[in-house]
Amino acid sequence: MEFTKEQLIEHITAKAARIKPDTQVNNSLRIEALMNKRALEIVLASLTVPDDIPPYVLDAMSDMCDAGFDAQGIWDLCRKSILPPEPCPRCGTVSDRPDGAHYCHSRG
Numbered sequence: 001m002e003f004t005k006e007q008l009i010e011h012i013t014a015k016a017a018r019i020k021p022d023t024q025v026n027n028s029l030r031i032e033a034l035m036n037k038r039a040l041e042i043v044l045a046s047l048t049v050p051d052d053i054p055p056y057v058l059d060a061m062s063d064m065c066d067a068g069f070d071a072q073g074i075w076d077l078c079r080k081s082i083l084p085p086e087p088c089p090r091c092g093t094v095s096d097r098p099d100g101a102h103y104c105h106s107r108g
Contacts, residue, residue: 008047009047012040012043016040016041016044019033053074058071
């Protein structure tokens with residue numbers, strides 16, 4: 001079953017809102033609740049990252065570089081590094097390499 005990005009965002013937002021670490025009496029349960037909440041926040045951040053580079057990030061990158069650079073290309077690489085990998089459209093293999101490369105089609 002496939003879920004849309006919007007469905008996942010709605011689900012995770014609701015789940016994160018229900019986690020109340022401060023209401024836990026036991027310290028180990030409080031720590032677990034804090035970790036679960038933080039993990040959901042990270043997932044939510046990866047689902048809601050914008051497709052295009054935000055202007056303030058572009059400005060900061062420009063300030064750090066003396067020469068030209070491909071800001072959108074850098075942004076796309078950053079997004080790919082935090083989003084789950086997509087399966088190969090030909091065979092369905094999900095590569096564990098950062099560039100998504102795999103060798104399922106190397107044999108004739």
